Amino acid sequence: MSNQPQRRVLEPVSDTGRNGLDYRELIKVSLDSLLANRLRTFLTMLGIIIGVASVVSLMTLGNGASEAITGQFSALGTNVLTIFNSRPNRGPGQSGNIAPLTMSDYKAIERIKLPIVGPVPQFSANATIAAPAADKSAGILGTTADYAKVQSVTMASGSFFTDANVQGASQVVVLGSSLKTYLFGSGEAIGETVRINSLACRVIGVMASKGGGGFGSVDDQAIVPITLAHTRLFSARTSDGNLRVTTISLSVIKAEDIDFTQERIQMTLRDLRKLNSDGSEDDFNIINQASFLSSLSTITTLLTTFLAAIAGISLLVGGIGIMNIMLVSVTERTKEIGLRRAVGAQSRDILLQFMIEAVVLSLLGGFIGVVLGSILPIVLTVTGTFNAPVTLNSVVISLSVSLATGLFFGIWPARNAARLNPIQALRHE
Amino acid sequence: MITIEQMTKVYTMGEIEVHALRGVNLTINSGEFIAIMGPSGSGKSTLMNMIGCLDTPSSGRYALDGIEVASLNDNDLSAVRARKLGFVFQQYMLLPRQSALANVEMPMLYRGISAQERARRAQVALELVGMGNRLDHRPNELSGGQQQRVAIARALAGSPSVILADEPTGALDSTTSEEIMHMLQQLNREQKLTIIIVTHESDIAAYADRIVTIRDGVVTTDRKNEVSHV
Numbered sequence: 243m244s245n246q247p248q249r250r251v252l253e254p255v256s257d258t259g260r261n262g263l264d265y266r267e268l269i270k271v272s273l274d275s276l277l278a279n280r281l282r283t284f285l286t287m288l289g290i291i292i293g294v295a296s297v298v299s300l301m302t303l304g305n306g307a308s309e310a311i312t313g314q315f316s317a318l319g320t321n322v323l324t325i326f327n328s329r330p331n332r333g334p335g336q337s338g339n340i341a342p343l344t345m346s347d348y349k350a351i352e353r354i355k356l357p358i359v360g361p362v363p364q365f366s367a368n369a370t371i372a373a374p375a376a377d378k379s380a381g382i383l384g385t386t387a388d389y390a391k392v393q394s395v396t397m398a399s400g401s402f403f404t405d406a407n408v409q410g411a412s413q414v415v416v417l418g419s420s421l422k423t424y425l426f427g428s429g430e431a432i433g434e435t436v437r438i439n440s441l442a443c444r445v446i447g448v449m450a451s452k453g454g455g456g457f458g459s460v461d462d463q464a465i466v467p468i469t470l471a472h473t474r475l476f477s478a479r480t481s482d483g484n485l486r487v488t489t490i491s492l493s494v495i496k497a498e499d500i501d502f503t504q505e506r507i508q509m510t511l512r513d514l515r516k517l518n519s520d521g522s523e524d525d526f527n528i529i530n531q532a533s534f535l536s537s538l539s540t541i542t543t544l545l546t547t548f549l550a551a552i553a554g555i556s557l558l559v560g561g562i563g564i565m566n567i568m569l570v571s572v573t574e575r576t577k578e579i580g581l582r583r584a585v586g587a588q589s590r591d592i593l594l595q596f597m598i599e600a601v602v603l604s605l606l607g608g609f610i611g612v613v614l615g616s617i618l619p620i621v622l623t624v625t626g627t628f629n630a631p632v633t634l635n636s637v638v639i640s641l642s643v644s645l646a647t648g649l650f651f652g653i654w655p656a657r658n659a660a661r662l663n664p665i666q667a668l669r670h671e
Numbered sequence: 672m673i674t675i676e677q678m679t680k681v682y683t684m685g686e687i688e689v690h691a692l693r694g695v696n697l698t699i700n701s702g703e704f705i706a707i708m709g710p711s712g713s714g715k716s717t718l719m720n721m722i723g724c725l726d727t728p729s730s731g732r733y734a735l736d737g738i739e740v741a742s743l744n745d746n747d748l749s750a751v752r753a754r755k756l757g758f759v760f761q762q763y764m765l766l767p768r769q770s771a772l773a774n775v776e777m778p779m780l781y782r783g784i785s786a787q788e789r790a791r792r793a794q795v796a797l798e799l800v801g802m803g804n805r806l807d808h809r810p811n812e813l814s815g816g817q818q819q820r821v822a823i824a825r826a827l828a829g830s831p832s833v834i835l836a837d838e839p840t841g842a843l844d845s846t847t848s849e850e851i852m853h854m855l856q857q858l859n860r861e862q863k864l865t866i867i868i869v870t871h872e873s874d875i876a877a878y879a880d881r882i883v884t885i886r887d888g889v890v891t892t893d894r895k896n897e898v899s900h901v
């Protein structure tokens with residue numbers, strides 16, 4: 243006791259009469275507690291981060307995908323009717339002999355007076371197309387000059403071929419934008435000669451990109467006069483001397499005339515094909531772009547709903563993760579709660595502390611989740627792979643669900659612990 | 672100043688009633704250093720919990736500095752604990768991931784003391800228990816005896832009327848126990864602190880000035896300790 247340091251005396255506290263924590267102290271206590279237990283804090287946030295990130299990315303990608311799909315098809319024009327050569331309700335094994343779609347069908351439709359642009363016959367086949375610098379196997383579409391109007395073609399340079407080109411079976415070709423880039427790079431293509439199945443054709447136009455990408459896109463095709471395709475490029479003659487076409491399309495001028503036009507064409511073709519005499523089924527199929535779009539939107543809605551459901555499941559799993567860690571952490575922290583109560587904390591102080599901890603965890607985790615979940619859609623959008631802007635919807639939904647779960651499972655067990663008698667809480671093992 | 676008259680405590684566990692206290696009478700004056708002794712299960716901890724306002728008696732009277740504790744609600748009891756009482760536990764009960772200083776400051780949060788004043792008092796308290804050079808250490812960086820010193824600093828930093836220590840040396844070896852008891856004795860003399868400890872070891876009780884023995888929930892002996900250690 244000889245070397246005791248000089249002792250000070252703690253004077254009595256001048257009492258403020260105030261009980262409990264004010265909000266600034268509460269926030270500090272909560273943040274201190276979160277920082278002091280970094281691993282626990284991180285693990286709790288992880289559930290929120292994963293849930294929110296997957297909702298944001300899946301919902302955003304789902305939206306982007308369905309918009310890309312619908313966009314690609316509506317670019318084709320909503321008033322367009324396309325006639326295919328197939329039976330609408332053909333079951334398996336029911337092959338039968340189907341009379342192919344030919345130029346006679348096309349001419350029969352042309353003869354009816356209808357409020358339409360077109361019709362245009364389309365004959366598609368693959369061929370090798372060779373430029374001096376590159377060659378490629380590409381889809382060649384033979385059609386008439388009206389194709390440009392029916393399909394609302396816009397030209398990047400040059401022009402589409404004319405009726406005279408079609409009548410004269412001119413050796414001219416119009417290139418899709420991607421095909422042009424493949425064959426000529428950024429150089430000039432107009433006036434150059436390409437060989438289609440070794441037949442020399444002059445490039446007279448390049449179409450603007452229709453976008454959307456995808457399989458069989460017009461951007462990857464070359465378009466030639468149908469007469470050239472029929473006579474010089476491909477063998478298209480049927481056994482009875484007709485010329486085959488792949489599809490016939492036309493654009494109805496006013497949307498309200500679509501149904502009536504479709505019926506007239508159906509009757510005409512049935513007459514021509516002598517289907518009425520024996521009451522056979524149609525051996526052709528008229529696709530109405532508008533009704534196609536609406537059934538497509540059913541599919542894309544299904545896709546988005548499906549992705550949203552997956553996202554919802556991950557949010558649920560994330561929520562269960564939060565719940566678990568919060569429950570475990572409150573059990574672990576019951577002693578701490580008992581201690582704080584014993585030294586004078588009111589139940590309200592404990593409850594508010596846990597509430598603030600839960601809010602901070604949920605908000606911070608939610609924020610990190612939104613950032614992480616946005617990375618993939620933003621990268622895809624910026625690189626031009628896929629247009630998927632982050633939707634406000636997905637952010638709001640995921641944040642509110644995570645906040646609600648975080649708050650509920652942060653507060654509910656803490657409330658029970660705060661109500662315990664301090665002795666029971668202190669003795670808790 | 673503590674006045675306890677005819678205090679009883681009955682725990683009901685299903686069908687069984689446990690009479691932990693059966694009419695305790697006890698008066699403790701300011702500045703006393705008192706040891707409560709008795710065999711295991713005699714009601715020592717129960718009595719301490721009553722004095723500590725951690726639980727309420729089944730019947731009887733308890734006044735702490737003139738406050739009739741029996742009539743208080745939960746929030747008022749919290750306020751009394753915050754201002755009048757300092758606790759020392761057998762298992763130290765420090766917040767594991769917080770510094771010694773933060774641990775000592777913690778109780779003062781709940782009674783409206785400013786951050787600056789909290790830090791100042793916590794530092795003085797830690798100096799008083801000889802831990803002035805360990806302010807930033809975490810509990811896992813301290814020995815058991817050092818942790819108990821921090822816990823004692825936490826109990827006295829707010830200048831309570833009474834410090835309650837239930838088996839404060841129960842987890843310590845005998846040398847460390849003597850150091851801790853010596854320190855409590857000094858705090859009692861120099862800081863005029865009222866200290867109540869519970870122990871079942873007479874060596875430990877010997878540091879106190881007065882020794883109260885309880886058995887089966889009643890006080891059996893209450894005597895001055897003439898030969899207390901110096």
Ligand SMILES: Nc1ncnc2c1ncn2[C@@H]1O[C@H](COP(=O)(O)OP(=O)(O)O)[C@@H](O)[C@H]1O
Pocket residue numbers: 682683684689690691709710711712713714715716717718
């Ligand atoms: N929370 C409780 N519930 C039921 N019985 C209890 C409770 N606390 C203590 N007891 C009983 O009260 C009696 C006194 O216990 P306690 O005060 O802890 O004794 P001591 O501290 O002297 O060993 C014992 O019989 C014990 O089992």
Ligand SMILES: [Mg+2]
Pocket residue numbers: 715716717
């Ligand atoms: Mg005991």
